[in-house]
Amino acid sequence: MAGLFKSLFNKIANRAEIDWDELEADLIASDLGIRLTTAIIDELRDLGRKVSADDVVETTRRHLAGKLPFDYPPPLPRPGGKPFVILVVGVNGTGKTTSTAKLGHWLKKRGFSVVMAAADTFRAAAVEQLQRWGDRLGLPVVTGNPNADPSSVCFHAHQKAIAECAQFLLCDTAGRIHTRHNLMEELGKIRRTLAKQDESAPHLTLLVVDATTGTNALQQAKEFHKASPLDGLIVTKLDGSGKGGIAVTIHDQLGIPPRFLGTGEEADAFALFQREPFIREIL
Numbered sequence: 377m378a379g380l381f382k383s384l385f386n387k388i389a390n391r392a393e394i395d396w397d398e399l400e401a402d403l404i405a406s407d408l409g410i411r412l413t414t415a416i417i418d419e420l421r422d423l424g425r426k427v428s429a430d431d432v433v434e435t436t437r438r439h440l441a442g443k444l445p446f447d448y449p450p451p452l453p454r455p456g457g458k459p460f461v462i463l464v465v466g467v468n469g470t471g472k473t474t475s476t477a478k479l480g481h482w483l484k485k486r487g488f489s490v491v492m493a494a495a496d497t498f499r500a501a502a503v504e505q506l507q508r509w510g511d512r513l514g515l516p517v518v519t520g521n522p523n524a525d526p527s528s529v530c531f532h533a534h535q536k537a538i539a540e541c542a543q544f545l546l547c548d549t550a551g552r553i554h555t556r557h558n559l560m561e562e563l564g565k566i567r568r569t570l571a572k573q574d575e576s577a578p579h580l581t582l583l584v585v586d587a588t589t590g591t592n593a594l595q596q597a598k599e600f601h602k603a604s605p606l607d608g609l610i611v612t613k614l615d616g617s618g619k620g621g622i623a624v625t626i627h628d629q630l631g632i633p634p635r636f637l638g639t640g641e642e643a644d645a646f647a648l649f650q651r652e653p654f655i656r657e658i659l
Contacts, residue, residue, distance in 0.1 A: 384436065388429035396421070399432065407590045407621035408440075412628060415439060437655055443624050444651045445633040448608070451580060453488060453543035461534065461545045461570055461577040464610070465563065465600055466584035468551040470593075471612035473502045475584045475638055476548040477509030478646035479610070482636075483544050484515060491540070493533030493547040494519045495526040495566070506548055513643060526550070526562060527569040534573050547578070553599050563604035582635060584610045585622065593622045597630055608635030611649075615640040620654065 384402060388394055396417065403413040416439050420427050454460050462479070466472040473496065480490045492510055494517055496502035503519050510517035518533035530547045537545040549566055553559050570577040583606050585593035600606060611623045611634050623634040634649040 384432050385429045388427075388432055394420075394427055394432075403436070407587075407593075407625055409621075409625040409628065412439060412443060412624065440624055440655050441651065443628045444654070445627060447648075447650050448633065448635060450486075450648055451483075451544070454579070457541060458574050458577075459491070459534070459537040459542050459545040460579050461537075461547070461574070463547050463549060463563075463566065463570075463578040463581040463604070464584060465550045465581065465604065465606075466610075467553060467596055468499060468502070470584045470586040470589075470596075471610075471638055472496070472551060472584040473505045473548050474509070475610045475612055475636070475646070476546050477506060477513060477515070478638060478643055479582075479636065480509075480515045480544075480546050481513045481643045482646050482648075484513065488543045489541070490515055490544045490546060491533055491537040491542045492517045493530050493545065495529040495533075495547050495549045496551040497522070497524045497526050497529060499551050502548065502551055509643075525565075527565045530566050531569045531572070534570055534577070538573060553596070559599065560603040563600075567604065580607045580635075581605065582608050582610050583632070584612060585626070586613050587611050587620050587622055588613050590622055594626055594629065597626045597632055601630055601632065606630075606632045608633050610634075610636045610638060612638035614638065615645065623654075 400413055400417055416436055419435055451460055464476045480492050483490050492506060492515055494503040494506040497520055500522055507517050518536055520529040526549055534545055550562055581604055583597055583600050609632055614620055614637055627633050637647050637649055639645045
């Protein structure tokens, strides 16, 4: 048991009686949200007997499993030869650019060819960061001029990916929410531009959220989902924080499933989301 479960177990196992207010506060602090926390507490109270630490852990696990999706298959190359286009979005500071590179590395390790587009053009550091990752991991990166239109960078990267028969194109985009209108304009333009060369693109839009930011991550998911329909989450900074409940809350409230997990600084500290190991190890 790690993180949340270990903490709950140790607190309750050492006491004669459960402090219900404290248990409620602990569950909410783990970003499970009021609704899910209330359901867990109500079920435990309804047992009508002395509640053990095992009861709390088992009930919490079962509720979490019920709120998380079954495992999705990993992205695979498209039949017909055109690249599978993945749009990576999120605010600066969540690990968005690093996650784009890690996803590229994850795909490359599975034998797929990958092109990355440095389309977070308003933050020069993001472009340089993706280039450094590309050099380190042996992944080609398409860049534009400073402050270039993000959609033009995605267009040229898409051209390159098609010409070179790359199986995946990853676009690192939109690192901010100035106003919802600006965000919607920018992401809408990128989507339209990608569709010019392949009307089915993009094929997957992933929002990067930082597990340690709690309700901020939920708000970001709401804003981005309105601007550009999201297919899934990349949940970062899960290394040792005991957090991760926000992934449950976002899926429960918005229907956006976790697809990948970032668990550390290194390129290999990145994994496909799997429900059972996630509940067992992270929360």
